[in-house]
């Protein structure tokens with residue numbers, strides 16, 4: 039059976055999980071713990087306790103031991119992909135598009151396919167922006183990995199990116215409306231596509247950063263779409279079960 043390996047987080051691995059679940063494609067959802075439970079510092083322990091635990095198959099220590107076996111020492115990877123004859127399948131964007139094809143969620147006509155790609159990449163871009171700023175802060179802290187510094191960094195990031203989040207949401211909404219008009223039922227138009235699941239995970243990250251109100255204020259159509267996508271019968275149970283699972287590592291391990 040198809041095996042998706044990622045961490046006990048949402049971030050880059052959650053979109054393929056949602057796509058496969060929505061499409062009814064069976065898969066092994068294998069997880070490494072990336073939250074370093076039990077955390078070795080009381081402040082980090084308190085932060086980890088704010089999130090719902092996502093049961094993992096491997097520990098964080100096992101990740102450190104095994105990471106050399108994976109391309110670029112990173113996840114997600116897909117395994118047991120019949121077309122690839124055992125060769126490694128890394129890179130979340132390639133994985134997302136392959137899963138979308140398996141799940142029949144890439145769009146049923148060329149215009150919808152193009153829109154799904156445009157909007158999935160545009161929504162993913164928020165992760166890149168956050169990661170880039172976080173990395174800058176790590177550098178400004180002279181690469182310090184002290185627990186206090188990690189937590190301070192997350193707080194600083196939230197303050198720093200609020201204006202950028204507003205502008206980004208405005209642009210995303212404008213782009214969507216220019217293609218699909220107001221009141222479109224889905225991100226890429228009339229039908230659900232894999233881009234809708236990227237939107238959900240991006241909004242999860244924004245909510246985790248304290249920007250929930252910005253979404254409704256700056257992207258009302260997208261806020262409405264995300265709400266109705268999360269309620270789709272194919273995934274509503276999965277979404278409910280994973281409510282509160284950490285989206286990013288929240289400064290827990292690195």
Ligand SMILES: N[C@@H](CCC(=O)N[C@@H](CS)C(=O)NCC(=O)O)C(=O)O
Nearest residue numbers: 049050111112113114128129130131
């Ligand atoms: N370009 C890759 C990046 C993969 C990546 O950086 N994954 C991170 C987690 S989101 C990772 O595996 N980090 C583990 C580590 O650094 O030990 C992709 O999109 O899949």
